[in-house]
Amino acid sequence: MACVLAGATAQEFVAETLVGRGVAGPYTLTYNRVVERSEMVLVETRWLVRESDYWIDYATGQVRFAAPLRTGQTARVSYRIQSGVSQRNANPDVALETELARMGPAALSLRGRITGDPNRPTTDLGLRATWQEHSREGEALYLVRNPQGDDAPALLQLRSQWRTSTGWQGGFQFSRVDSDFGDAKPYGLASGQQRAEANLLFQPDSNLRTRLQWSLQESLAAGAPAQQRWSAGLNYQLEQIRVSLERQMAALGNQPTQVVDRAAVQMRPSDAVRLNLEQQTQSQGARTVQQTQVRTELGQAVELRHRTVDDSQGGRTEESGVGVRFGTPTVQGSVGLEQRWREDAQHRAAQLGVQAQLDPRLRVGGEFEAAENAGQMRGYHVQAQPIRGLQLTLRERDYQGLRGLNLRSQQVQWDWRLGEGLSLSGQLAQHPLHQGAPQPVQSEQYQLRWRQGAWDVEAGYAEQNPLGQSLTERRYTLGVRRRLDANTLLGLSYQQSEWERDAFLREAMVRLGLTRQMAGFYLSLEAQLQIPRADAQPQQRPNYSGSLRMGVQF
Secondary structure, three states: EHHHHHHHHOOEEEEEEEEEEOEEEEEEEEEEOOOOOOOOEEEOOOEEEOOOOOOEOOOOOOEOOOOOOOOOOOEEEEEEEOOOOOOOOOOOOOEEEEEEEEEEEEEEEEEEEOOOOOOOEEEEEEEEEEEOOEEEEEEEEEEEEEOOOOOOEEEEEEEEEEEOOEEEEEEEEEEEOOHHHHHOOOOOOOOOOEEEEEEEOOOOOOOOOEEEEEEEEEEEEOOOEEEEEEEEEEEEEEEEEEEEEEEEEEEEEOOEEEEEEEEEEEEEEOOOOEEEEEEEEEEEEOOOEEEEEEEEEEEOOEEEEEEEEEEEEEEEEEEEEEEEEEEOOEEEEEEEEEEEOOOOEEEEEEEEEEEEEEOOOOOEEEEEEEEEEOOOOEEEEEOOOOOEEEEEEEEEEEEEEEHHOOOEEEEEEEEEEOOOEEEEEEEEEOOOOOOOEOOOEEEEEEEEEEEOOOOOEEEEEEEEEEEEOOOOEEEEEEEEEEEEOOOEEEEEEEEEEEEEEEEEEEEEEEEEEEEEEOEEEEEEEEEEEEEEOOOOOOOOEEEEEEEEEEEEEE
């Protein structure tokens, strides 16, 4: 894996450092139109996880963190931008903070921030007070936007948290933002709202954990109802049993209060037996929904499950299922049976799967799935090596009404090593499977590759036809790579894509790259010429780009 340390010329890779302002964000990157899922974020020495530790808006190039970046704390962000499309984020985002006084664990500072259009900037100015000790800390922030009089809109935020050596932890947050304050997202808040949160946690040891949470959200608009939520939970765990109790309550304005009670028990009386019991009751107004679920696992071979849902307005539903896995050194299989019962209907379903190693060069398998009065599916797959150097895979599924499908999914794949460094691989498919579901596509792919000494040459062709559409997509590829020495690789590639429908569209791309490895580091240079599609760029002018990348292998 490589960590991009520097990106340069043609807006390919960018690496920059964000400086914390004491808020979660958003923080604006240098560029917008970031390529999705291309970013890597590092705070100090910790890698952050997308959609958990941070969120990124690829279109605007803004990053928001789950935990506020402390003032002066840095985050390193590396990302790829769309060549020829991405632009620099011109709006300034300048944060200033100057400490005015400090007394022991307490500090008072002047806080400011300038954002928005350079011709009409938005200015926030105010005071920030902090207090931090070993086990207690707090913060108070008061800001005024565009201060020009006594009626300037303001933002107030209070936060505190504490912990003790006996296992107690607590926290409190309060915020209020005037309706005409405008955009308060940089501070993790929303204008025109008043919020409060409190939480209490007690964990004296690794076995017991209790928690209590409360939150209030209220709009400052006249007549708007407030929303309150309460949550209390208890977890107790021993070596062979774990018990969880939880209650959630929500008062959502003018709606009836919603109450959810959940109890769960997980037991493991022996290494081969595991039992899970869960009961949940949800009530709101006159409606009550009670759900009970039991799951038992007997070793790795048998799983039993039963689920009951009792809805005061929708009747009673019961679902039962059993799964059995069996096998020998050469044959493995599984059987699954499911039954769903309602007061006005009954539904049964069955699944069967078997695979066997008949010969070191032949492996076969079959599958069957059926639902009562709802069709069935039969399928098989074969992996074979009919001759030396040829690996062949066949897959087929025949749907007869199951899930509303009446079609046949077929796939043939091969990989043939012809000798002397020459290999031929490909695939033919109709309704190929993607995540277990057949897709309305017919496709074919071929690749010829030759590897000899320092040379690596490959040529490929792919064609795809979405079924039911008069559209054909074709792609041609040709690539040559040569290893100049043990640490240097030179590559040249050509790719051409064609789309044929009412009109004929073509896109071509040529890349030339050089990579050099040096004592754990690598340096990569790349030049690219692209002729875009006519509908994407009517002038049909070629796009030139280049990049310089430096990384480290770890």
